[in-house]
Amino acid sequence: MATAVMTTLDPRSRAAARGMSDISIRNLFIIPTILFLIVFNIFPLLYSLGYSFTDFRASGNAAANFVGLQNYRTLLNDPFIWNNFVITAKYVVVSVIGQVVVGFGTAMLLNRDIPLKGLITTLLLLPMMLSMAVVGLFWKLLYDPSFGIINYALGLGKFEWLSNPDMALYAVALTDIWMWSPFVMLLSLAGLSAVPKHLYEAAAIDRAGPLYTFFRITLPLVAPILMIAVIFRTMEAFKTFDLAYILTSQPTTEVISIRLYKMAFQEWQTGLSCALAYIVLIMVLAITNIYVKYLNKVKER
Amino acid sequence: MTQIELRNIQKFFGPNQVMKDVNLKITDNEFIVLLGPSGCGKTTTLRAIAGLETIDEGDILIDGKAVQHLKCSDRDIAMVFQSFSLYPHMNVFENIAFPLRATRMSKGDVDRSVREIAQVLRITDLLDRKPSALSGGDMQRVAIGRALVRQPKAMLMDEPIGALDAKLREDMRAEIKRLHLKQGSTTIYVTHDQIEAMSLADRIVIMNDGLIQQDDTPAEVYAHPANLFVARFVGSPVMNIIDAGVAMNGTGAKVTLKGADEGFSFPAELVGKLDAAKGKAGQLALGVRSEGVIVSREKQDGYLPVEAHIIEPLGAYDIVDLKIGDEMLRARTRTGFVPAPGERVYARIDPSQAHFFDTASGNSLGIRL
Numbered sequence: 313m314a315t316a317v318m319t320t321l322d323p324r325s326r327a328a329a330r331g332m333s334d335i336s337i338r339n340l341f342i343i344p345t346i347l348f349l350i351v352f353n354i355f356p357l358l359y360s361l362g363y364s365f366t367d368f369r370a371s372g373n374a375a376a377n378f379v380g381l382q383n384y385r386t387l388l389n390d391p392f393i394w395n396n397f398v399i400t401a402k403y404v405v406v407s408v409i410g411q412v413v414v415g416f417g418t419a420m421l422l423n424r425d426i427p428l429k430g431l432i433t434t435l436l437l438l439p440m441m442l443s444m445a446v447v448g449l450f451w452k453l454l455y456d457p458s459f460g461i462i463n464y465a466l467g468l469g470k471f472e473w474l475s476n477p478d479m480a481l482y483a484v485a486l487t488d489i490w491m492w493s494p495f496v497m498l499l500s501l502a503g504l505s506a507v508p509k510h511l512y513e514a515a516a517i518d519r520a521g522p523l524y525t526f527f528r529i530t531l532p533l534v535a536p537i538l539m540i541a542v543i544f545r546t547m548e549a550f551k552t553f554d555l556a557y558i559l560t561s562q563p564t565t566e567v568i569s570i571r572l573y574k575m576a577f578q579e580w581q582t583g584l585s586c587a588l589a590y591i592v593l594i595m596v597l598a599i600t601n602i603y604v605k606y607l608n609k610v611k612e613r
Numbered sequence: 614m615t616q617i618e619l620r621n622i623q624k625f626f627g628p629n630q631v632m633k634d635v636n637l638k639i640t641d642n643e644f645i646v647l648l649g650p651s652g653c654g655k656t657t658t659l660r661a662i663a664g665l666e667t668i669d670e671g672d673i674l675i676d677g678k679a680v681q682h683l684k685c686s687d688r689d690i691a692m693v694f695q696s697f698s699l700y701p702h703m704n705v706f707e708n709i710a711f712p713l714r715a716t717r718m719s720k721g722d723v724d725r726s727v728r729e730i731a732q733v734l735r736i737t738d739l740l741d742r743k744p745s746a747l748s749g750g751d752m753q754r755v756a757i758g759r760a761l762v763r764q765p766k767a768m769l770m771d772e773p774i775g776a777l778d779a780k781l782r783e784d785m786r787a788e789i790k791r792l793h794l795k796q797g798s799t800t801i802y803v804t805h806d807q808i809e810a811m812s813l814a815d816r817i818v819i820m821n822d823g824l825i826q827q828d829d830t831p832a833e834v835y836a837h838p839a840n841l842f843v844a845r846f847v848g849s850p851v852m853n854i855i856d857a858g859v860a861m862n863g864t865g866a867k868v869t870l871k872g873a874d875e876g877f878s879f880p881a882e883l884v885g886k887l888d889a890a891k892g893k894a895g896q897l898a899l900g901v902r903s904e905g906v907i908v909s910r911e912k913q914d915g916y917l918p919v920e921a922h923i924i925e926p927l928g929a930y931d932i933v934d935l936k937i938g939d940e941m942l943r944a945r946t947r948t949g950f951v952p953a954p955g956e957r958v959y960a961r962i963d964p965s966q967a968h969f970f971d972t973a974s975g976n977s978l979g980i981r982l
Contacts, residue, residue: 521686
């Protein structure tokens with residue numbers, strides 16, 4: 313497959329007149345991107361890997377001492393860190409499942425001939441286009457126990473959404489579901505409309521009921537694109553910060569990225585926080601890998 | 614034991630009427646072919662029977678019961694689509710098993726039925742392949758297998774071999790015929806290919822413009838087309854249809870083609886029969902298939918001199934265009950019978966293969982000599 317990627321330059325083209333070969337054009341496009349990536353992504357990544365083996369503090373002038381795997385050992389033996397991971401996992405599961413159910417459901421509803429379909433779809437996409445911070449501030453007002461519209465609309469009286477330690481995490485997840493379900497919906501809608509109509513006709517002729525058709529035809533055929541949505545949303549939910557940080561400051565909503573932020577920029581334990589960042593990175597990579605494996609399996613069919 | 618009956622079916626797509634008072638009766642085990650050009654309503658008719666399309670008026674009866682308000686799943690009819698419509702994410706076994714599993718048949722029965730039908734269709738060794746790994750012919754076999762496996766009341770086929778290449782089409786045609794003879798289920802088959810229709814059908818229903826034009830056996834449709842549309846649509850090469858005049862000439866009738874100086878001799882009874890059929894002079898067309906034009910290289914009694922124009926050698930026979938008057942008459946001759954274009958030859962028309970049409974109504978006058 314990798315052969316014949318380069319086509320020869322048309323001798324009449326302007327590039328040829330300027331004496332540029334295909335390769336120099338390619339380099340013109342690629343080199344700035346690679347430089348950018350190296351300076352802003354790869355270099356900090358490697359540099360922080362170095363710090364994760366030291367007791368460096370960015371707030372002090374003391375030189376960094378090499379401590380080996382001590383940081384990792386400390387972190388992995390810290391029950392509070394594990395608690396942060398459990399909170400994060402709960403948050404990821406609730407918010408991703410919620411987004412898939414709501415997003416896919418909305419896509420199913422929209423995947424038919426209805427008037428103003430384009431307008432409705434666009435309006436439904438709005439939450440996704442707002443800034444995280446703005447959404448957080450808005451929802452803080454909506455959740456407000458004394459004048460928030462949610463309690464008013466649901467008739468919940470003075471129900472505490474954000475200051476109730478058992479509820480706060482789910483309130484944050486609910487906001488995330490509101491904001492990102494449209495993303496799942498958009499991808500699902502693309503997947504659903506790509507299922508050929510004649511397959512549904514064949515299934516109807518084959519006497520398949522609506523549920524059987526959904527689970528045996530619709531879902532398997534949409535699965536690959538739905539998986540992509542799930543991968544994106546899981547990664548995002550795993551590293552979520554803004555929403556949780558703005559909405560509440562409960563210990564029960566201290567997801568791993570908030571812990572990391574506090575460790576790095578409030579406690580100035582730079583070396584330790586670099587190690588934690590690496591643990592998070594490895595976890596995200598591992599989870600994504602599981603999904604990608606599954607995605608490839610689904611795609612084979 | 615399935616009979617299907619269509620009664621006075623009307624169907625509109627917006628302002629377009631695509632089925633105009635369609636009446637059709639299909640008896641048990643019959644192989645019916647709906648034949649017509651694209652957009653003639655044949656596929657709509659089929660989809661209406663299947664339940665994929667609603668009708669605006671009329672009744673569809675399966676075994677005497679009106680089913681037009683039932684969903685497809687309640688009609689117990691199987692269908693093979695032109696696009697095959699195999700489920701791309703399932704292998705061949707799962708595809709064929711789908712209709713059985715959808716109705717919750719037990720695992721053992723599913724397995725047995727699928728393997729049985731795979732044997733009949735000779736696709737046993739393909740059972741664990743994905744549709745994407747199959748050739749066109751095999752995909753079609755799987756699609757037929759999926760339709761046959763649950764022993765439906767009737768089989769509907771919508772141009773099932775239209776997407777295959779010519780050679781494969783011929784093979785699959787024979788295979789469908791073999792299957793029908795073996796399984797013997799009531800079948801309705803839609804095609805625009807008249808050769809397919811002729812070779813497969815017990816009965817051909819020719820449609821045009823939402824109307825049934827003729828409904829008869831292949832032999833009858835070929836030998837006695839009901840109107841100009843059928844005459845032109847069925848048969849290859851296309852039937853010669855030329856405006857003609859008829860006159861008495863001594864003991865026999867003369868049929869003169871438009872622009873010709875001389876007429877072909879016909880039996881005298883033609884004139885009487887034309888009068889009886891109310892054929893009007895000036896709106897009469899003669900139709901004759903290429904094999905009804907008899908060519909001689911020597912001058913003979915009753916033969917008219919004509920000039921050979923284009924010769925199409927088709928292997929088994931040649932098609933020769935003969936110029937007579939302003940018109941071309943296509944004749945079928947032995948291979949190499951007329952050696953070169955421009956040759957002067959002599960032709961006559963076999964009266965028993967001649968058809969007379971009223972050009973105003975397009976209908977055949979039904980004259981048989």
